Amino acid sequence: MAHPIADVEDTAFEACDEGRALVRDVLERVGDKWSVVVICQLADTTRRFNELRRMSEPITQRMLSATLRGLERDGLVTRTVHDTKPPRVDYALTPRGFSLLEVVRALAGWAEANAAGIVHARTAFDARGLGASDLRRGPAA
């Protein structure tokens, strides 16, 4: 472990600035709407394609396909093809996938703990309404 998670102030910069490209990379995977959902669905067992499709609700098969491929590429899930009568493909988390799951769970914990506050802050902010701005079209509005 490169990070014993020392004192906050000091290492924050290193972690964020030093390997920015690197972090961005992971963040893009995590920030992806479907990657996280799929990873969670694989949390406790192996799943088949259409199984994941149904569980991940409004995902399209194109997105599921692409998401799984991305996860497989990063070594986060394994893809096992059984060429049986009706084709069957199983997806499962790799050890690395599980470790990411843990981090995501931490994030989810934070989200849960702060959801109310965030929603409140937003309402207040929006109420203080600014006329109208095209900038509202920024990142993650």
Next chain:
Amino acid sequence: MAHPIADVEDTAFEACDEGRALVRDVLERVGDKWSVVVICQLADTTRRFNELRRMSEPITQRMLSATLRGLERDGLVTRTVHDTKPPRVDYALTPRGFSLLEVVRALAGWAEANAAGIVHARTAFDARGLGASDLRRGPAA
């Protein structure tokens, strides 16, 4: 804290599935390229607009503006306007912003720890080359 972070297997589902919309929300903020960068730059001190602009390198002022507005809206940063001769606006993390910073640092730690493995996995995967597919254009390729 709603989450003492119990045993992995069990709560993974709850955390990910129960508050999916909620988690997605946070994830979108975290997954955003610039939000994280800005939060890191505010890690140890208050900063001014153009200061952040320079520190965040190739960010455009439109993106910085939008990012800051989003962070402010979620109660993660405060915006303080001093109407002095040359206008001056200071941005700083709120307590909630700091708590998010911690989570992001955890993520960064994971990224650092797994970067090599991921890069390797990708190279291997790409080497096993599949002809050509439009799906390669999936999420976060």
Next chain:
DNA sequence: CAGGATCCAAACAGATACTG
């Protein structure tokens, strides 16, 4: 069942140019 190929609409991001 598992997924590739396409086409198309919408969200996003960069470059300017302009204002208080």
Next chain:
DNA sequence: CAGTATCTGTTTGGATCCTG
């Protein structure tokens, strides 16, 4: 200095149709 308003190019993502 600290932004806002456009205008436009790039990515994404959804809908569909098709195959092994």
